[in-house]
Amino acid sequence: MDSSPTIEVAFGRELEVRRVTVLFGAFGSGKSEIALNLANRLREQGQDTALVDADYYKPLFRSGSLRIPLEKRGIRVILPPGELAGADMAALPAEIYGVLEGGPKVVFDVGGETGARVLGALAGRFRPGAHDALLVVNTRRPDAGTVEAVVAAAQRAQAVSRLPVSGLVSNTNLGPVSTIDVAREGYALVAEAAGRLGVPVKFVALDERLLDKLSPEDFPVPVLPVRRFLLPPWEQEEE
């Protein structure tokens, strides 16, 4: 199986994806959707892929709720066993330790803010250079609208997870009414925060419905097209 260090994203650009990608950040910043899209794209491009849903904080809109379709696509989904998969308590399945040791490309979805505390239990298991810990930021969310707020969020994420932030993901959007301008305005702010933190903006996540309006000059970093998987019940097309 392909284990290329990169995947292809918008405009044929290469995005570096390390063996383990941890996505953290405030709740509602878009970690789960990005985790699902990253895992899908890795798998589509022939890579051995595992998704860890370690967001034990929210009861709904969890990446692990799509276990069956993900597994059909050949993505390994790591969740607490049985009924505990839907529980609001941190029950870390032993498999997590296995995939952190070696093997597939791992996308690690953790809960917002204090939810990232589960990572503390894994501190020391992340191998230097083999993982990315990416802070997902949507500047159109409460308490994320200024450079200072983003820097503070990164510092809080590092403190609770004991994992240094290695990059930012700019995911600024307004859901169904979003535009490229909204994404660009968010990127400018995220880039400034990244500069202060001394880390790169790893990529921009952009609603795939906006791709036809996107030009290669809009963002200097790779753009990951994002399809919404975690829809409210009335937008779902059927079991």
Place this chain on the structure above:
Amino acid sequence: MAEQILMKGNEAIAEAAIRAGCRFFAGYPITPQNEIPEYMAKRLFEVGGTFIQAESEVSAINMVYGAAGAGTRAMTSSSSPGISLKQEGISYMAGAELPALVVNMVRAGPGLGGIQPAQGDYFQATKGGGHGDYRLLVFVPASVQETIDLAGQAFELAERYRNPVMILGDAVLGQMMEPVVLPEPADLAKIPQKTWATTGTGGTRRPNVINSLYLDAELCEKHNYKLQEKYRQMAEREVRYEEIGLDDAEIVLTAYGTSARVAISAMKRARSEGIKVGMIRPITAWPFPYEPFRKTSERVKAFLDIEMSAGQMIEDVRLAVQDRAPIFFFNRMGGMVPTPKAVLEEIRRIDHSVKGDKLGGRLGV
């Protein structure tokens, strides 16, 4: 227009309450509403308010009783089992005529049930979950923006009637994110003075007493008559609902909250198939909007009530419609949410049966 942001229902309620002047929150954690106390813990501090994580739901509601008695805009939130624990305090507040906002982000029951969305607390919210003859003004919003708008008005109405107001949501409403515009923060100086509040006499007046105990039965009855008169006024003035596509409707859907969103989605699909479907969406569960049902029941062929419960609101629908039209029922329970497709199939079935005339009024619940 103010800037749009993307908010979860839970944090939207919290922010809207603060902007409406809420300065006291006491609560105890429970999924699926934890974002409310989490948000309050962070934000109330910034505006000079008080957040208390209480040792239990019972103490939280009694702290709200105290804060409201002192004239502060106060609030608590929980989810089903926690709201059951608060019922004694809610009854005391209704008895003592204290304004406050109580949020219930409903999860599956009975008992501990589950952490997924449900609507099984309608009876508890609207028919008196605690003891005695009292009512709450109960809002049942169906979007994050509507939640913000209603939370914003909740304190004003609670104070106007000196009565607790409840927002009855569910796990989906609390967890989902939608683009919203927040209102400007209320001017606290313009909030009407509460001459009844226990804020200290300053030696200039007799002490205000806040109490729900009346040992003299005659006085207690008088107090009850006064409360009932207040509820009558609320029922007269505060009914809210939305009517959608009723002009030519033959089948009228009714649902609130998350079920209403599913119903609207099914209604649009049915309309595209040529089935004349309309909808009555209650925005207040108490007072219930009996009138639009009464009015439409004279001319429509059937009603379809959709709930995430065994059938609770349907009792109010029956009171309004009586035997003037058949009332069908579609539900899911235990944390399951109806799908638009399943509701659409139900609409098609009803459409066939009402057009096949001979089944007429015998069908339905």
